[in-house]
Amino acid sequence: MSKRHVLSIAGVNKTFGGLKALTDINLNIEEGKTHAIIGPNGAGKSTLLNTCIGRLKPDNGTITFEGTDLTGGNMTPHGINQLGVSRVFQTPEIFPDLTLLQNVMIPAFAKRDGAFSFNIFKGLREEKQLRDEAMHLLEDFEMQNLAHVHAGSLSRGNKRRLELAMCLIQHPKLLLLDEPTAGMARHDTNRTIDLLKKIKERGMTKVIIEHDMHVVFSLADRISVLAQGAIIAEGTPDEIKGHPKVREAYLGTAEI
Amino acid sequence: MQSIVESSRTRDTFTLLIFIAVVLTAPIWGEFIGAGYPDLLQKFAIFGLFAIGYNILFGLTGYLSFGHAAFLGVGSYATVWSFKLLSMNAIPAVIFAVALSAIFAVVIGYLSLRRSGIYFSILTLAFAQMSYNMAYSVLTPITNGETGLQLKSSDPRVLDAALGVEPQAVPLADLFGITLNGYAGFYFCAAILILGFWLSMKIFRSPFGMKLVAIKSNQTRMEFTGFSPRPYLLTAFVISGVYAGLAGSLMAIVDPLAGAERMQWTASGEVVLMTILGGVGTLFGPILGAATIKYFENIFSAINNQVLESAYSFMPEWLSDIAILLTRPFVGEGWHLMLGVLFMAIIIFLPGGIIEGVRRIGGIFKKSKQIEEDA
Amino acid sequence: MDAILLQVLNGLDKGGAYALIALGLTLVFGTLGVVNFAHGALFMMGAFVAVSVQNLLTISMKVRDTSITFFEAYKETPYLEVWFGDVGTTIIDYSVPISILIAIPIMLLIGLAMERGLIRHFYKRDHADQILVTFGLAIVLQEIIKANFGANPIPQSAPDIVAGSAAVGALIGAEGIVYPWWRLIYLAFSLVVIGGVFAFLQFTTFGMVVRAGMYDRTMVGLLGINIERRFTIVFGLAAVVAGLAGVMYTPILPPDYHMGMDFLVLSFVVVVVGGMGSLGGAVAAGFLLGILQSFFSMNEVKEILPGIDQIIIYLVAVAILLIRPRGLMGKD
């Protein structure tokens, strides 16, 4: 297989005031791979993710997604999504006033109709194909019983899973997951891992930011370790496990 | 949001038919509540339309505009100018009003929607107040200021002149020979109200409507889901602006006059009150709210001692005196007080408006029925 | 040159009034997070405290006036004058300053009652609901005032001793320039009140807690401080400031039931231009808009831009909101 890079981060630096948040980050995400970014609290993981999707503007360096420059402010969030990048947030961002089914249908519309479409003459009921697809996905997530419940009333774990479903229905080329299992019970975490593995088989590229090493080592093909804003190590899970620098900087203080 | 329901087609058709029946029979049921005369019925329809349109913006997206009266005024002015320059026929007047209010809505909406929340409200308020102040004074050559834009039998009316239509002594709008005042005017308004209601229902049941609610619900998610919220918001803003323009046009059609005070911020506040009072974000609520407020304005304000005395004449004198003492502050010149109290009560106890009240009462019935069935 | 100086004074004077009203509004927004459309009504209530005080002081002995035969007319002499002669007349003359003292407890009570009875139930509701319920309250309050005092303006006069004008021009060598004493007093008064509020927030423990609460409410709550109670008092304080602004304004603008609504839109524009929740911004914006309004009302300007004085406030608001949405001094 050719090593095609979906996302390339080249020479990115970011400072807040005098504080260096990211130092000379170079990272290439290979197509079809699951790439995990780990690191202790305050290592700059979220800053890196927000820089990737153009929410933060780096001081220098570039971020390219399949040849398109995403560097800070160049692309709108919806523009980046339309390129095929979906994102799961650390605190779930869903539509609390809509039902689960509608929550999942909305991103499907975005995928099908683009950033704006004025379609009032075909009622929701007539969108049969899209509905069925959304319903199937909810079944995959074992949430079909909740399809007509308002999403605002879900538990936090279910909200996270719903958000994941909302991303998956778009079949993104790149899925960014910001601690997808944080705050979940072990049982839910395992279910989510299974789900993510299933997607992996479909060949979707993913970037995961995660604390939970269990999740990381179950899913990741490659791992980058971030410490104090710099990548101190990168490699396969096995390489990382044995990496002395990592042990010193990070794993020494955490359990695996 | 309860209103975005995936209702079945038959149910929707049924709702629409009921609505049509209620609107068309308004002169009959209006009689029982003292509202059975053309002007008030016209006002019900016109402000109902205004509120329906406003609800598409405020109810679905949550953007609270304090400037929609500006579009109402623009619609009225455009209509009267069409009557003056082109023809007394209502069709070109409506088209002209819709086009002009749409242009205004695009410009004001484009600028105002760059901000959200209270900033958006203040921006719309500022635009409307500027329009009002200018229309009242500096723009008098176009608007005839305080007096309001009126028709004259000597106006040019080029289309009518070309078609050889005789100028009337008292110019009244018409629709191919039917003079649009009195009940004919009401039915013209009613037809457009029904059309407006149908379109609003379409929007409520469409992906577009669902996306508007999604924007209200979580704008960040909406953006990261691949939607650009601003064109959606602008479309909703323009649609509601056009509804307002259409309402303004109808006002000028049934009564050919356009005054600046239609654009004042308090007039914008009125449509907010209507929408909230009836039930924001619901299909029927805004129309109910509009009818309630117009009913208060026209019927409650006309209640004087004489009327109260005759209303309480069945009571013994001492009791009727007490009844008058208790009700008098809220009617006649006190109808604003009544409105304020009612409005506060609704916001505090029934945030879903009259519609929620109806639903709760319906809920009680349903429950008691269930209990019976269970037993 | 004289004209410019006078317009600066006019602007400062207007600005003082705007700033006072906006100060309370922004204080309430900053602390309680409530958009209070009844704030204008508080201003109006303050003015009517002055009216009531005057009415009380001038309760009169009525003597049938026989010179009028068409209807029963009375010659009225206030009891204060009957009983105390010149002293009584002087007391009546000072009814506005007296009203200030009386307005403080009354407005505080009104404010506390409003917060306890209504506003606090709306902390968790969204801004639209707050706007609407307080708007409803404003209507109710002004209708009650109208039912009791009528719709016409009711004149209030400043004490005779400050009825004339001060030769302010003498200070800078422009002899001809005079400015009414009462307006200068109003300006000084507004500066003192604004300064007082700032000092209160800056130098007292109470104020420090409130400022901390404005900055991060949950944080302060976590420290075990009962921030809610303090916020209630802040609302009362805002009501007092608005009320005092109203009392002091009565000799300039004879109060009527609608004056609160007339100021409401304007004060919101001031708050937004200053930056929602920024006290310094509200004050700065108040003075800025006052001065702009004065300058754009000058004939020289109006000849070039007819009607500009009618819309300048709104134009500034639109420009600020589009160019600098957080206002002059607002936080992001």
Add this chain to the structure above:
Amino acid sequence: MSTDNEKFGTLSRRGFMKASAATAAAVAAPTILTSTAHAYVNEPKGGTVTLGFNVPQTGAYADEGADELRAYKLAVKHLNGEGDGGMLNTMTNCVLKGNGVNGKKVAYVTGDTQTKSDAARASAKRMIEKDGAVMITGGSSSGVAIAVQGLCQEAGVIFMAGLTHSNDTTGKDRKKNGFRHFFNTEMSGAALAPILKKEFGTDRTAYHLTADYSWGWSQEGSIKKYTESMGWKTAAAVRTPLGAGDFSQYITPVLNSGADVLVLNHYGKDMVNSLTQAVQFGLRDKQVNGKDFQIVVPLFSRLMAQGAGENIKGIYGSTNWNWSLTDEGSKAFVKSFGAEYGFPPSQAAHTCYVQTLLYANACQMAGTFNPCGVIDALEGFKFDGMGNGPTEYRAADHQCFKDVLVVKGNENPSSQFDLLKIVEVTPRAQVEYAPDMADVAGELGACNPGA
């Protein structure tokens, strides 16, 4: 409601109900269902005739509206033979006998104009369409008066204007079905100018502050016209926004403008505020060009002047009527109004009372309520004993021509109501103008009985 209300203009309700019950095609039906049973709209069929009193009950002019309503109720009483009869006893050419009008008892309905054209028209329409009123009267602003007058012309009822001072009401926008007893800006200018000349001389420079809407402009125009013709100069005429509140930024430029007279073309709250503030700025105490600075308020209203308190003392202006007049008519009216309500009537109350009586009298003279008959009776009608001396309803523009009062704020009021002192009664001849004079020329049109 009585059976009088069965018919509504061009459409009979019963006919309508049939049509709408049958089919939705009823939309097209109304025009072919034109009623022929009535000679004119709202022809009273029972024992009563209904008048519509449309006054501001909310908004800035609510107190004035309340006073108008008091006067109307009093007029109805007098027409129906209750009370002391008021001006019925003093009016000349009066055919009313205190037993109603044309044998029918007078009833009335009330409504709130809110001083907004739309609301006023809606309220008037309710009276016409629902309550069966044959005449609409009242109002406290010219915008509203013109709007309602236009409506009455369309609907085919008579409009008897209340307080409206703009020339347009019986000028540019005059209507065959509309009548005004109140005076106007042209008359104010013509009446005031000679007094101003007498009191202040011919070498004066005036500075106008003008409410920025049509009435203000019209007032400014007439004062300018008449004062300039007697040699005054105009330093500037500045437009102020309606409801400005604080006028300081408009007043300070007056101080150094070289003007020695300030003309405040304001009414209502604007007048109260601008006058209060102008006095506060020391204009009254000023000396300019060796002369005492003067302030003029062309249209005075006692009710509103109360709001300016002390500040109106010595200020010149004009008014339509004042309760301190001592002619028989005024005395009779003030007496019965005072007895009823405990205080004297305002000029608004007076004009409304007189209008009601004049209308009733015209109906009685015509023997019908048909607007065309009433108009014939009112046009050119001459009367006296109603407080303004000999008066004529001019046929050409439906404007009453009568003497105009020039008044001055009373320096030593004997009571809280004694605010205005009559300086001069300017005779009618001096304030009369040609009906086709530039700026006031208009088309009356034809009478419209509505049916």
